[in-house]
């Protein structure tokens with residue numbers, strides 16, 4: 232492509248990236264003034280009702296995703312050749328992806344509403360395992376949602392574990408939540424957890440089959456496994472971008488049918504898929 236159309240292509244994409252940043256800025260409710268007015272003007276062009284009907288926690292969650300994804304996009308731009316893996320030392324990337332992942336606990340609650348056996352189990356005392364606990368928000372939210380539960384988070388990345396301890400100290404839930412440095416590849420425990428969450432997009436593909444077998448052993452009979460995935464619109468570009476982001480995060484872009492096959496090979500019984508319009512997707516399975 233010659234320079235002029237290449238520049239035109241880039242300028243169109245720059246406008247979209249700047250529009251996303253402006254929407255994130257609008258969600259932060261900026262101080263009134265001429266800049267805030269212009270942020271509002273941009274946002275109104277995106278969608279006239281882009282800011283209405285949003286609860287504060289929902290606005291915060293969308294803004295967290297925008298911040299995390301734009302920062303990962305900047306990392307792609309600055310370091311296109313870096314090896315795959317989850318090794319960000321930018322606390323804003325870690326914290327914002329963690330804040331966004333609170334949504335996964337809401338999704339598990341939605342699954343429970345439709346699944347009496349699950350909601351009945353989550354109402355009784357038990358243990359929840361958060362595999363790939365990051366900065367800790369799924370663990371902390373799980374403890375909030377299921378007051379009879381103790382929650383254990385495991386991760387291999389020291390910067391995330393340190394932030395998880397800080398978030399836990401401020402949560403008031405330290406008695407029921409703990410974090411430790413442990414790879415899922417080294418989990419050796421039997422019939423212990425009533426439910427577990429697996430951060431599917433971040434765990435290297437080569438260890439996932441063994442990890443799922445270890446989780447099958449670790450979960451109590453009748454217990455539940457939630458395999459988290461990212462999702463995107465079905466068009467080719469969002470799908471290609473999702474694969475790029477997951478590969479750079481160190482994971483593999485499994486499809487939901489592939490996850491079902493993996494879960495069944497590890498001994499689980501597939502229970503169902505929980506799609507959403509957001510960035511997350513959960514495949515649920517059960518140990519019989």
Ligand SMILES: C[S@@+](CC[C@H](N)C(=O)[O-])C[C@H]1O[C@@H](n2cnc3c(N)ncnc32)[C@H](O)[C@@H]1O
Pocket residue numbers: 317325328329330332362363364365366367368369385386387388391413414415416430433434435
């Ligand atoms: C980005 S976090 C997901 C967000 C997280 N729910 C939060 O609240 O921050 C996924 C984590 O999986 C971890 N991970 C990758 N491989 C792992 C393994 N083999 N065992 C345990 N955790 C692993 C990464 O270190 C990363 O922190």
